[in-house]
Amino acid sequence: MTTIEALPVPALELPVHLTHFVGRDQELDDLTRLVPSARLLTLTGAGGSGKTRLARETALRVAGAFGRVGWVDLASICDADLVAQEVARALHLPERTDASPRDVVIGAICEIRTLLILDNCEHLVDACAEMAEALLRACPRLTILATSREALGVPSETAWLVPPMVSAEAIQLFVERAQATSPGFTMTNANSGAIIEICRRLDGIPLAIELAAARVRVLSPEQIAQRLDDAFRLLTTGSRTALARHRTLRATMEWSFGLLGGREQVLLRRLSVFAGSFSLDAAEAVCVGDPLDAEDILDGVTALVDKSLVGMTAGDGIARYQLLETVRQYGLERLRDAGEAETIERRHAEYFLGVIEAAAPHLFGGEDEPGLLARLGADNDNLRVAAAWTVRGEGHGEMALRFADALFWYWYGSTMHFGGGQFREGRRFITEALARARAQGCTTALRGRALASRGLIGLAQGDYEDASAAFAESLALLRAEGDCESVTFVLSKYGATRLMIGDLDQAWSLLEEAYATVTQVPEPTMLHSFVYSWRGFVARVRGDTATAREMHEGNLRVGLGLKHRTSIGHGLAFLGAVDLADGRVDDAFAHFCEALPYHVEVGDGWGLALDLEGLSACASRRGRYADAVRLMGAVDALRERSAVALPASDAADRAERTTRLRDKLGDAFETTYAEGRLLSMDEIVGVATDTSVMHTSEFRVPAFVPSNRDGETKRRGLRVSALGPLQVSIGDRTVDAASWGSARPRELLVYLLMHPEGKTKEQVGLVFWPDASAAQVRNNFHVTLHRLRKVLGTPNWVQLAGDRYRIDPAVVEELDVAEFEREVETTRRALMRGGGHVDTSALERALARYRGDFLDGEPVGDWHLEHRDRLQRLYVDALMELGGRYVEEDRHAKAADAFRRVLARDELHEEALRALMRSLAEAGERSQALRAYRSFAAKLREELEADPEEETARLSEQLQTSA
């Protein structure tokens, strides 16, 4: 689904909690009744009292009464000015230069019955109050549900103090959370008194109860009650006020923290530097350092999840972790107390600078790696906090500029993909970064690139004068530095900006210079794409369609060469525009139709607008006036939603078309136009690509062939030998034991390989950690998966399809188990069919794969026994057949060797023994045959206290007699 399709009716997006919501029946009933008729209802109460969970459950219950529901988490927002923008982002509304974020929100929801949830307002009370009041005044159908330690104090607000849990619910919560930690836990007559005391002692505060319950793996309820009593002795106030509850929670946090090992304490306080959620990779990069090494991070995060101090969500197959806001605030205090804040914040900023700088080349001009933007989006809060850190303190000016340079294409891409926007925030950030950098005398090259980002924001937002000024300054700095590549890029975008303003002469001059430079560089690069595209655009507007066509064909060639969907789409759409200018309507239609799927797939609002505008022109010229007007309505609605301006150069054509269509349709124009504005993306595509628009019967809509897969043909394959000691190779490299860290990741690899259909994490959990709780399974699984992916080096080798994990079959070059089974079965079938004329060497080769028993020597779980036995049977049976074949061929020495191999695997295989004795006898080795018999009989006596079968004994006697 594309963003554009998603925009009109966003899904209900509420935070995900992995634990089951317990109790609060009365409160939920009250709130469900109150919220639909309230204007502003604020859940107040101390941290840990359950405001967010209650808000979420309430929102779930009442969502049906609203046309639109938006959840805004303000926890990571530090700047009061960003509140309105965050609301707009949560509602997927675009940024506009001609309206404030607040006005954009008002415009979008003033007519719709909307429920807005503002979570974690306490650090921004005044800003939230002001925002809420303005929205409530302007939007009579709006209801706001807020959570805050403090009331907002807005007229018409109801501040609703979240009460402590009633006793029975508190006990239920304790028992459920204890069972999540220790599945066998039950409430008994023996421990019920202690549990009741714990809940009473913890004043019914949900978070405090969860922290205490997480300890039942190590401490009995009686011990927990006793220790809490000791810890809280100084707290007794006798009153059950909110403040007392705050103190209780604080003391519970202290208690819980105090029970952690020293390394876990260090880890928890360092993890609090993350805003929102984080990955294990990020935790490793940021938190490692005296006294923690990488293994401490993985084990420590697991331990903290077990103790309910860290929550885990299994995103798209990659687990993410998050501290509850209350725990995070506590951890930050500890971080500051330990004097580590500056160091860890710097590491956090450096890590995310690395992340965004590594991603930037893949986002340049549009995402070229599917899923990259979504992955970065999960770290949006961290990127924002990391960037903000560089302009907060002193001496980080260079990092700030690098963020400014690297973040633009992420901002651009996420705006296109997910709606909402961060350009306004980005512009502020760049301004601050430049101010700091100037003060610190940072290099001109960095400043030049940061200024280019500022210019790009202006260009994207339609603020062309600001963009021109930024590009001009950027260009001067980059020229001075001799940064040729950046100069060419800025020239192309500066030229585009001048084109948008209508200054064709300067645009052409800038693009001519860029063209002269870029043609010195071998194709294909994205620079070629930018320069060709904009030079072609200007050429068309100047009436030089031959040059325009040459440029856009060049851009298409570059796009295909790079397999860059955005460039391909733009190349095609601009060729359509040139076709229209040349009066080649059929060709134009074909080009626009071909471009459309690329723009839909990428979620490129700018490109879509280009296509639809062109297809409207095609329809108009072919006499399909109503469709032409519908498409005009559709493209205008799209431009508003995506904040994409109509290029000034195309305004005249649009105005002429509008006039013409008004004449043709008369009064029907307005209603038809309004219809178009309401079309869904599917309907738009249907109208736009309707072939009946064409008069030529031979016309065919070009089939869309996704282009992004072809580039991944060269892969480093995975080879696994599991028969005998485990060996794993990736490409030419054998993975050594140290790389695995522990045995579990390689066991998971083999387990998944043995189940190519995939396994859910619950299935894996049952096999790997049968005694663990569901929460522990999730966590263990993701830690193990994380380690496995690190070893493999390519995360998507482990795929998530539906809810099943599997190893991408395309990367498995060899799994000896599979090869062995396949080859043995094939040759055995051939032997059975072929009678006496079958080559036994194929079977020999197959059997040679059996270096030893399945996973021999590996510390693996019982799951492997079934496979080991099956493979061993197959091996033994095949050897027996091989031996039998050699006997038939009178190759008795070879036969004896085969039967010996059977006995080496299964020393009590009596049939193999008899066959061996016969073969040795035939080969003239009677004494060896008799030795084999005696050895076998002794072993049988020793192990089973039994004698050989009568047939075997008789054979032995015969051999002795004949000897």
Added chain:
Amino acid sequence: MSNAPTVAKPQDLEGWAEVRAHDRVVRYRRSGAGPVVLLLQPASAVEPLWPELLDLIAAGTRLVVPEPPSNELEVEDWLRALLEGLGMRNTTIVATEGFCIAALERTLLSPEQIARVIIVCSGRGSESAVDGKLAAPAQAAGVPFLVLRRDHPVSEILPVVEGFLRR
């Protein structure tokens, strides 16, 4: 526990804000932004506060003025519900007449919530409840407080209050 959900909600924005806590509904009005000042005075005060003092307090603060409780005997519970429901920390309380005792009691029980207290008692010292017995433990709670007498001239009051609010 229910927070008394039966009262109809105001649909306009010109009315009161309200707090629902401990089975009570307390209404209030708020103005301004900044540190919180809670003004406790009866609906029809015997001796209304000096208007100049109100102007001084309102400047640069978030002024919260609750609707007094209908039953004077419930002032302590009413104030507790209001303060806890609002959830505000570092509140400055300005209390007059019958609210003085409740304000001091709250200060003793929840000193972390209250930044400072201004007690405005009537001009007749013998009728005021503020005497040395209560003042001493209030100081022990670490919350600064200032006692004003209503019969003081406003010109003397204003600089004292201004200095106190800056502490």
